[in-house]
Amino acid sequence: MSEKKRTTLNPALAATLPPTNVDDLLVSVKYYVDEEYAHIRIKDDRVCAECAHHPCLDFCPAGVFTQDRTGKILVGYQACLECGSCRIGCPYQNVDWNLPRGGYGVAYKFG
Amino acid sequence: MANKLTFDAIVVGGGPAGTSAAITMAKAGLQTILIERGRFAGAKNFFGGVLYTHALNEVLPDWQSRGPALERPVTDTGYWLLSPDSVLRFTQKSERYKKVPAESYTALRANFDPWFAQQAVDLGVLVITKTTVTGFLRDEKGRVIGVTTDRPDGDVYAPIVIIGEGVNNLLTQQLGLAKSDLPPRYVALSVKEYLGLPEKEVEARFGLSGPDEGVAIDIFGDVTLGLPGTGFIYTDKAGISIGCGLLLEQLVINNLKPYEILARFKNHPIIKPYLEGAERLEYGAHLIPETGYDRMPALYTDGVMIAGDAAGMVDALHREGTNLAMIAGKMAGETAIEAHKQKNFSAEFLKGYRRRLQDSFVLKDLKQYRRMTDFLDSTPHFMETYVNFANDAAYRYFTAHGMAKRDMEKEIIRLLTRRRSFLGVAVDMIKLLRGMRG
Numbered sequence: 383m384s385e386k387k388r389t390t391l392n393p394a395l396a397a398t399l400p401p402t403n404v405d406d407l408l409v410s411v412k413y414y415v416d417e418e419y420a421h422i423r424i425k426d427d428r429v430c431a432e433c434a435h436h437p438c439l440d441f442c443p444a445g446v447f448t449q450d451r452t453g454k455i456l457v458g459y460q461a462c463l464e465c466g467s468c469r470i471g472c473p474y475q476n477v478d479w480n481l482p483r484g485g486y487g488v489a490y491k492f493g
Numbered sequence: 494m495a496n497k498l499t500f501d502a503i504v505v506g507g508g509p510a511g512t513s514a515a516i517t518m519a520k521a522g523l524q525t526i527l528i529e530r531g532r533f534a535g536a537k538n539f540f541g542g543v544l545y546t547h548a549l550n551e552v553l554p555d556w557q558s559r560g561p562a563l564e565r566p567v568t569d570t571g572y573w574l575l576s577p578d579s580v581l582r583f584t585q586k587s588e589r590y591k592k593v594p595a596e597s598y599t600a601l602r603a604n605f606d607p608w609f610a611q612q613a614v615d616l617g618v619l620v621i622t623k624t625t626v627t628g629f630l631r632d633e634k635g636r637v638i639g640v641t642t643d644r645p646d647g648d649v650y651a652p653i654v655i656i657g658e659g660v661n662n663l664l665t666q667q668l669g670l671a672k673s674d675l676p677p678r679y680v681a682l683s684v685k686e687y688l689g690l691p692e693k694e695v696e697a698r699f700g701l702s703g704p705d706e707g708v709a710i711d712i713f714g715d716v717t718l719g720l721p722g723t724g725f726i727y728t729d730k731a732g733i734s735i736g737c738g739l740l741l742e743q744l745v746i747n748n749l750k751p752y753e754i755l756a757r758f759k760n761h762p763i764i765k766p767y768l769e770g771a772e773r774l775e776y777g778a779h780l781i782p783e784t785g786y787d788r789m790p791a792l793y794t795d796g797v798m799i800a801g802d803a804a805g806m807v808d809a810l811h812r813e814g815t816n817l818a819m820i821a822g823k824m825a826g827e828t829a830i831e832a833h834k835q836k837n838f839s840a841e842f843l844k845g846y847r848r849r850l851q852d853s854f855v856l857k858d859l860k861q862y863r864r865m866t867d868f869l870d871s872t873p874h875f876m877e878t879y880v881n882f883a884n885d886a887a888y889r890y891f892t893a894h895g896m897a898k899r900d901m902e903k904e905i906i907r908l909l910t911r912r913r914s915f916l917g918v919a920v921d922m923i924k925l926l927r928g929m930r931g
Contacts, residue, residue, distance in 0.1 A: 389873065391747045395718050399753040400760060407686070407752055407776035414532065441744040443684050443751045443778035464537060465778040466661040467682050470674045471745050481530060481663065483643050485623030489536040492687045492775045493602030 388435075404445035408461055415460045416486035422446065422459040422468065422479050429476040430455045441471050463488050496646075500526045500619075502829050503640055503651040505626045505664060507534025510801025510818035510825075511657030512609045513552045517826025519616040523833060526649060527610070527618050528642065530625040535606025537659070539779040541685065541725050541734060543567060543709050543812060544600045548819035557594055559612055562604035564729040565707025566595030569699070575714040575724070576884035580763045584710065591705065599707055599727045599734065601687065628667060629654070629797075636838075637668070637796035652838045653829045654797045657822060660780045662790065662803040670799060671790035677741040679788060679866050681722060681781040681809065684751045685736030686759075688771035692731045698767050699728055711812060712737075716758045719877025720747070721869035724758050725812070726767070733771060735759060738781060740870065751778065783809045786863040792850070793843040798825040808858045810865050810929075817855045824849040861931035868928035872921055878912050879921075 424430060431453065438447040444461045464487055469479035502518050504511045507529035515527045531537045549556045568591050571584030614620050630639035630648060639650035658664050665671045692704065699708045708728045716724030722739035737755050744751060759768055784805040792799050801818035808817065828846040832838050850856045886905045
């Protein structure tokens with residue numbers, strides 16, 4: 383997907399979105415974190431540096447992607463809900479997303 | 494080679510598609526292994542959601558006597574059109590829904606899927622969890638004869654592999670059956686919260702007379718800020734499932750956080766009272782393939798068949814998916830049984846799987862609604878314009894102003910034409926009709 387296509391949501395509507403801390407939601411999720419294998423990584427940091435809007439910071443439902451002070455994108459794969467959005471949603475296909483190793487990652491209690 | 498782990502069939506993924514395939518083959522006496530990457534079947538699965546019993550009837554006719562893990566029968570169902578301050582409800586509640594078994598039930602997948610997989614185990618399927626399938630084993634002609642896994646010495650051989658790997662169809666892509674990753678324009682990202690609430694409270698708030706009644710509502714309009722997508726509320730036994738889904742591309746190009754859209758939805762003045770005091774027990778997210786008929790992967794190749802979300806088998810308009818997956822899994826299983834009888838596992842023979850699907854509602858429905866996602870995407874104002882108009886019109890209709898009704902009717906028409914020209918409305922309706930009729 384190119385970044386050319388951008389519709390701007392009515393700003394008045396966008397302003398009605400309540401700021402929400404995703405960590406408050408994630409405490410309800412059960413994970414078996416694989417400390418030895420990060421199943422998500424950025425392919426090339428330079429591509430992220432060139433990216434204008436960093437949509438990954440927003441669309442990821444687990445807030446896996448954050449930005450450090452230098453603007454570098456950090457990947458907190460431990461919080462991943464394994465939806466796969468970043469793999470296809472990154473406008474530059476710059477996210478290398480794989481399945482966690484068997485038994486690791488999210489384990490829904492209710493689903 | 495003596496220790497080569499060999500089965501009659503391998504199933505990848507313990508969701509509705511994979512488990513249905515495994516059950517079907519085990520019942521016919523095929524030695525079947527089902528490989529699941531989660532800690533248990535269903536650990537990675539997440540939906541709204543509603544299960545349809547017509548599919549269970551076909552896969553496992555005696556399912557009722559096996560103590561299925563279901564929440565509530567759906568006895569009150571329909572659509573809510575939500576504007577910023579109003580809701581217009583199109584729902585049906587009927588005694589007709591109250592039969593045993595009901596047509597559909599709400600369910601929680603981390604309960605239902607393990608139960609379903611256990612039925613497969615009881616029928617003789619070997620279910621292996623905590624194991625991720627990483628690739629394929631091939632013979633000298635390049636035909637698939639098994640899978641590789643992330644377990645040491647984890648190669649497994651079988652002349653037939655049925656893939657029910659889910660929406661992130663990496664194996665389907667590895668085989669070249671899907672030409673590319675899912676396009677974000679044809680995938681919905683759905684987030685949901687499961688909220689705990691005492692049974693009696695659920696029943697009081699939704700007007701249910703007891704545990705044999707339940708609600709399933711799809712909600713359009715303000716829930717997704719008017720963007721293409723839907724919200725939903727389903728009653729569980731002692732809880733509420735509430736969530737929303739938007740086309741991923743919309744989240745990307747508008748820099749939206751899905752959980753903020755859900756928080757806003759939960760906070761809506763119409764929605765909030767239903768949720769008062771409920772406790773968040775789980776949050777989660779899942780992709781829904783809305784790729785449709787025209788962008789489905791090829792469904793088979795030598796030694797392999799694809800079923801369920803991995804093959805894009807979702808009818809988003811009717812919130813159906815698990816039933817398509819179960820029926821496809823069963824049909825893949827039946828095709829595998831035939832293939833064993835004929836000792837023919839070629840793509841040419843497995844074509845029979847697609848033929849079976851074509852004769853069923855699975856491919857018929859997918860074909861009919863092939864333009865639905867395009868319709869929503871090309872008419873982004875549709876939800877907002879018409880949902881808000883419908884609410885304004887209803888408000889005007891249900892209030893008295895000491896005005897001649899003829900004048901009121903004109904005013905209602907003006908409410909619409911202020912938003913969209915007559916020609917625009919006509920074009921939208923034609924597009925909608927095309928989307929519905931196929």
